[in-house]
Amino acid sequence: MLEKLLSGEETSRLVLICDDQFTNGSTLLRAFARSLIKRGCQLHLFCFEQHPTNFIKHLNLHNDSNVHVHDFYSDPIGWDDGDGCLLGSRLFDINSKINQEQAGGSNTAVVIDSLSMTLQTCESTSVCQQLHKLSHNQRVIQTVMLHHTHLHVDDVTKRLSHISDSVLKLNLTSSLPKITFSKKSIHDGTICVTVHRKLNGKVFLSEEKVEILSDSSVEACPWQQDPLSAQTGGISLNEEPDVTSEANLTFNLNLSVREKKERSKLVMPYIKASEEEKVEIHRSTGGGGKIFYEPDDVDDFDDEDPDEDLEF
Amino acid sequence: MKKVTFTKRPAKGGAVQVHGTVVSLHNGLLLVSTGIPSLDSVLGGGVPLGSVFLLEEDVHTRFSTLLTKYFLAEGVTSGHGLYVASANVNPNVLLNALPKPTSMSSTRSSQQKNDNDMKIAFMYKDLPKNQSSLSGVSRYGHYYDISCNMDKSEVEKCDLKSLRLTDEISYGEGKNDMFRYTLKHLKQCINNSRYEMPQKNSGDQQLNVLRVVLPHFASPLWCGDKPDNIHNIVRFLHCLRAVARNSMIACLVTIPTHLYHENEVAMIRQLVDTSVELEAFVGEKNPVFKQYHGLLKIHKLPRLNSLVNFVPDSFDLAFELKRTKFIIEYMHLPPDISETASRQGMDETNDKLHPRSACGGVSLNKKLDF
Numbered sequence: 001m002l003e004k005l006l007s008g009e010e011t012s013r014l015v016l017i018c019d020d021q022f023t024n025g026s027t028l029l030r031a032f033a034r035s036l037i038k039r040g041c042q043l044h045l046f047c048f049e050q051h052p053t054n055f056i057k058h059l060n061l062h063n064d065s066n067v068h069v070h071d072f073y074s075d076p077i078g079w080d081d082g083d084g085c086l087l088g089s090r091l092f093d094i095n096s097k098i099n100q101e102q103a104g105g106s107n108t109a110v111v112i113d114s115l116s117m118t119l120q121t122c123e124s125t126s127v128c129q130q131l132h133k134l135s136h137n138q139r140v141i142q143t144v145m146l147h148h149t150h151l152h153v154d155d156v157t158k159r160l161s162h163i164s165d166s167v168l169k170l171n172l173t174s175s176l177p178k179i180t181f182s183k184k185s186i187h188d189g190t191i192c193v194t195v196h197r198k199l200n201g202k203v204f205l206s207e208e209k210v211e212i213l214s215d216s217s218v219e220a221c222p223w224q225q226d227p228l229s230a231q232t233g234g235i236s237l238n239e240e241p242d243v244t245s246e247a248n249l250t251f252n253l254n255l256s257v258r259e260k261k262e263r264s265k266l267v268m269p270y271i272k273a274s275e276e277e278k279v280e281i282h283r284s285t286g287g288g289g290k291i292f293y294e295p296d297d298v299d300d301f302d303d304e305d306p307d308e309d310l311e312f
Numbered sequence: 313m314k315k316v317t318f319t320k321r322p323a324k325g326g327a328v329q330v331h332g333t334v335v336s337l338h339n340g341l342l343l344v345s346t347g348i349p350s351l352d353s354v355l356g357g358g359v360p361l362g363s364v365f366l367l368e369e370d371v372h373t374r375f376s377t378l379l380t381k382y383f384l385a386e387g388v389t390s391g392h393g394l395y396v397a398s399a400n401v402n403p404n405v406l407l408n409a410l411p412k413p414t415s416m417s418s419t420r421s422s423q424q425k426n427d428n429d430m431k432i433a434f435m436y437k438d439l440p441k442n443q444s445s446l447s448g449v450s451r452y453g454h455y456y457d458i459s460c461n462m463d464k465s466e467v468e469k470c471d472l473k474s475l476r477l478t479d480e481i482s483y484g485e486g487k488n489d490m491f492r493y494t495l496k497h498l499k500q501c502i503n504n505s506r507y508e509m510p511q512k513n514s515g516d517q518q519l520n521v522l523r524v525v526l527p528h529f530a531s532p533l534w535c536g537d538k539p540d541n542i543h544n545i546v547r548f549l550h551c552l553r554a555v556a557r558n559s560m561i562a563c564l565v566t567i568p569t570h571l572y573h574e575n576e577v578a579m580i581r582q583l584v585d586t587s588v589e590l591e592a593f594v595g596e597k598n599p600v601f602k603q604y605h606g607l608l609k610i611h612k613l614p615r616l617n618s619l620v621n622f623v624p625d626s627f628d629l630a631f632e633l634k635r636t637k638f639i640i641e642y643m644h645l646p647p648d649i650s651e652t653a654s655r656q657g658m659d660e661t662n663d664k665l666h667p668r669s670a671c672g673g674v675s676l677n678k679k680l681d682f
Binding site: 123124125128129132155158159162163195197201202203205 | 371372373374377378531532533535538568570571592594595
């Protein structure tokens with residue numbers, strides 16, 4: 001599912017990447033940016049957390065004429081009389097800008113490095129409303145955003161997930177928390193849990209192990225959580241001794257090997273009778289039976305959709 | 313057999329006659345169908361006229377959108393008026409994608425044709441036919457096929473009113489303006505129209521039902537973030553209920569209650585008449601739920617006009633979506649667990665479901681062997 005989202009096979013207007021203090025989502029964000037540029041989009045990049053040149057450097061582009069950078073990193077509050085003043089609606093002026101631009105055509109995409117600063121200065125519901133409007137803008141084919149779940153209350157994450165079409169949550173493989181707080185690269189046992197909602201309403205859930213290579217391309221393979229380690233966090237339980245009630249009996253309820261063999265040799269009364277019948281039947285009918293079935297008009301075939309691929 | 317037809321009472325009795333409605337057997341109120349016959353039976357016949365029906369959305373809004381479509385489609389088939397108000401989402405998108413009713417008329421004609429052609433059930437050929445379908449086009453409760461869309465001409469025959477709340481309205485004087493505007497617009501539509509409750513009951517009035525639908529109400533798109541936001545929602549629902557009681561309308565409101573705190577949800581439930589929650593399964597591995605698509609939880613049933621409300625046989629309900637039907641069933645216990653004890657292959661799934669515990673649980677390695 002992740003690769004389908006990246007390549008554009010699955011359309012998703014609003015993609016939300018959630019990471020926390022143990023995982024790093026910016027590499028995945030870069031991968032999305034790269035694939036959007038490859039598909040020929042005009043990319044609008046909003047950088048809040050790293051310098052734009054740093055972001056673009058890792059994209060390994062031949063020419064970056066398609067990337068419009070909105071730099072909110074260098075001077076967010078406008079102390080140097082800069083352009084990037086972090087008033088609430090600055091981020092969302094983009095909506096009107098895109099509508100005005102004629103050269104852009106219908107292939108615009110928006111990548112937001114992180115929503116955290118915007119969420120801290122504006123109300124989360126107004127951010128949701130603006131993002132919803134942006135995603136429904138006819139010219140924007142996809143909006144990808146990074147969200148740090150540990151910096152905000154759960155309610156905010158829930159609201160953002162509610163308006164998004166796809167939510168990608170990054171987790172670590174083992175459920176035991178890591179003690180180090182360094183920004184680990186994504187090479188090391190990261191799982192992406194994708195919940196994707198298609199346009200017709202169907203929801204798909206997939207868990208994949210993700211590896212992002214140095215040129216921002218992604219390898220994902222489906223991952224099955226080991227049940228024992230999931231429950232117990234990797235510590236194996238001691239096997240409980242089976243309590244049987246025959247510990248206190250004075251007689252033996254089990255059968256010995258010889259007794260078991262004798263039991264299997266025993267012929268049941270019904271077996272004999274059915275064998276006789278079988279012989280008779282074989283003699284009487286020559287070729288067995290055939291069933292002719294013609295469905296009536298009122299016969300109802302199964303209405304369910306076994307492959308879950310029909311568009312309802 | 314329970315008669316679901318509308319029986320014509322003498323005009324002296326003071327019965328109001330509206331097509332597409334049925335008189336409730338419990339409290340004598342007029343009921344309208346939700347569009348899903350099994351949901352109607354769980355609710356005691358349908359949604360009472362003049363009440364507010366709250367549908368608490370599932371997390372990804374797949375099934376709540378579907379139920380809204382069924383409700384609207386039922387309105388079209390019964391010839392009711394439709395009113396849709398949504399924030400920032402075009403109501404016409406919803407109205408253009410209504411499911412098509414599975415045509416009852418064509419099956420009836422084919423049944424008559426094949427009267428003498430029963431090849432398999434020939435012994436029943438001479439028995440009188442059980443007329444479960446009634447004469448008349450718009451009877452109560454229809455089945456819909458979600459893979460086809462309803463004809464636009466059918467939809468346009470109905471009295472359609474829609475309201476799309478955009479920025480210009482909401483940024484008036486604060487966020488509660490959206491709610492006020494909606495209420496005002498709804499009242500304007502109802503005043504001096506067929507949907508107003510008649511003052512005097514004269515037999516020759518042309519009354520009709522207006523189905524009011526507010527999809528994704530109280531989602532982040534509707535409201536602001538301030539702590540008094542819940543009060544605005546609650547006030548709106550209170551006024552909506554007042555408007556509903558005084559007119560011939562049936563309201564369906566869908567709210568994503570998973571985004572709200574428990575106390576706030578309790579306040580919301582207090583102010584509606586019926587509250588039903590949908591919980592959809594996504595990647596559910598529990599074998600008990602294998603054939604279902606989700607659970608249906610009833611939080612409140614209407615108690616209008618009577619001391620005791622209707623109580624369904626069981627509150628453990630699960631739903632399943634088929635192409636032509638939306639089925640709600642009572643969940644029953646799966647077959648006796650001792651079956652699985654003899655099968656060695658079931659070990660893994662049972663471990664997932666029932667982690668080993670000292671008390672109870674399923675002991676899979678029975679040492680007793682007779």
